Amino acid sequence: MPFLSAVFAPVQLNDSEQVVIYAxxxxxxxxxxxxxxxxxxxxxxxxxxxxxxxxxxxxxxxxxxxxxxLEVMYGIKKSCTPRWKLCVSDTDSALGFALGAMFVKATFAEDSKKIAEEMITQIKMAFEDSLQYVGWMDVETRKAAKEKADAIYNMIGYPKFIMDSKELDKVFNDYTVVSDLYFQNVMQYYNFSARVTADQLRKAPNREQWSMTPPTVNAYYSPTKNEMVFPAGILQAPFYTRTWPKALNFGGIGVVMGHELTHAFDDEGREYDKEGNLRPWWNNASIEAFKKQTECMVEQYGNYSINREAMNGKHTLGENIADNGGLKAAYKAYESWTRKHGEEEVLPSLGLTNQQLFFVGFAQVWCSVRTPESSHEGMITDPHSPSRFRVIGTVSNSQEFSKHFSCPAGSPMNPARKCELW
Structure with missing residues (x-):
């Protein structure tokens, strides 16, 4: 209690305070x-x-x-990141919503939010349609799963208040900046941030509150709020560009949307109901069947290795479920789009069909290079599989990938045993 009292000061705590312990x-x-x-x-x-x-x-x-x-830990040589990038990064960390207003005005087209909302709707419909074919789940639990998917709240681009300078000023009213004293400003921001967090104690959850700033190149699903958040920062290349072929956009940001949606039904997200409450809402038979289905992915990803170091398939299970479910939902949504709007023109010179382009769009967002030291650290701490296997593991489970790239049956990219949950 003394520790918690210090953390939440000046909010007063007492011995009867309820504390939720997840682990x-x-x-x-x-x-x-x-x-x-x-x-x-x-x-x-x-x-x-x-x-x-x-x-x-x-x-x-x-x-x-x-x-x-850092060189010892991650194999990273002396940082050569331009100073302006460091300054922008620090500003985003402390004043991200103020910076976000500038970022949105400069980069986020007015119709991007509407287009993203339409894509999410299409992907959600594709996911819900797939539920009827999930043979291991009983009818009652399947119905509840559809209701949960229906109830997921989407937050796209940026919170409205950042475009109102008066509302934005209110947010940072209690944060004082001192000219020419950078370190002091950083310390004062830590104090300010802690006060803001402590002030939320005992208050009702605010569904409109963002945990990421608008310029952030990331997305997340919140199980306690049953909501998905896609900042303006990730609605940019290589994930999304409004003038690109739909195949690339569905393969990029579309898979990310499907990924976050599937988190609502992974090994952790499935334990929360449509209201975000942590309670049992699955029938026992479906729980046991789900666990049985996951064994395939645990084994599959556990057989991959980086620099002769085996992956932990159980550690990365939640993200692997989301990757596989996200790819499937996004592809199904793209197929639905083409049925409604007709096939797109094929990009010249590539020699790729639009269906193949979809998978290329998915794969290219995970292109990356890591040092051996960084890879080792990621294997231990990162719940995501290494980028290489986020691609290989996921597409090798896809019937559509094997079909469109004519992978021989039994080949590494078209194994006889494919892992599938959603």
Whole structure:
């Protein structure tokens, strides 16, 4: 309680305060580890954590030391990121919604939000249509799953308040900036952010509250709110461009939309109902069947390796379910779009059909290069599979991919056993 009281100050806590603990076993093991670890090691760890958190805000002596540390941990050589990019990144971290207003005005076309909403609707319909073919799920649970998908709330582009300067000022009214004192500004932002968080205690959840700033190139699904959020930052190339062929857009941002939607039904998201409550809403038979179905993916991804280090298929299960479900829903939505609007013109010189282009659009968003050290760190801590296997693992489970690329039966990209949940 003393720790929580310090974290939530100046909000007053008492011994009757309800605390939700999502991972009691983890916290117990961490507590045991702390109690059994030499206090000097704990002190060093806490000091290092503070130094790492603040080093980028200090002068070159600290940044040079951090560069050496990062080289050992991730194989990253001395950072050559332009200073303007660092400044923009720091501004987004602290004043992201103010920066977001500028970003939206400069990059986000007025009809982009409408187009994204239409795509999400099409993908949601495709996902719900697929539910009727999920043979391992009983009728009652399947009906409840459709209701949950129907109830998912979409937040696209940016929150409305950022385009109103008066409303934006209210958000940062309690944050004071001091000229020429960068480090002090950073520390004051941490305090300001903590006060904002503490002030939300005991208040009803605000469904309109964003956990990502508009320029962020990412998206998320919130199980406790049953909502999906797609900031303006990800509604850009290579995920989406309003003038691109629909095949590329469905293969890019469309799969991301399907991915976030499927998170509502992965190994963790499925435990929350359509209102965001953590409660049992599946029949026991469907729960057991779901677990049985997931064994295929756990085994499949567990057989992949990076630099001779095997992946942990159980650790990445939730994201793998979302990748596979997202690709399937997005492709089905694209097929539906072509039936309604007719086939698009084929891009010249590529020698690819539009169906093949869809899968290329999906694959290219995961093009990346990582050092061996960074790959090792990702294998241990990242719930996502390495980018290579987010592509290979997912498309090798796709009947449509095998069909359109004429992969021989039994080949690595068209195995006899394909893993499928949704």
């Amino acid at each position: 009691p076993e983890y916290l117990q093991r961490v507590s045991d580890l702390i109690n059994s670890t030499d206090k000097s090691v704990l002190n060093n760890y806490m000091i290092l954590t503070v130094v790492r958190k603040t080093a980028s805000s200090l002068d070159h002596r600290f940044q040079d030391a951090q560069d050496k540390f």
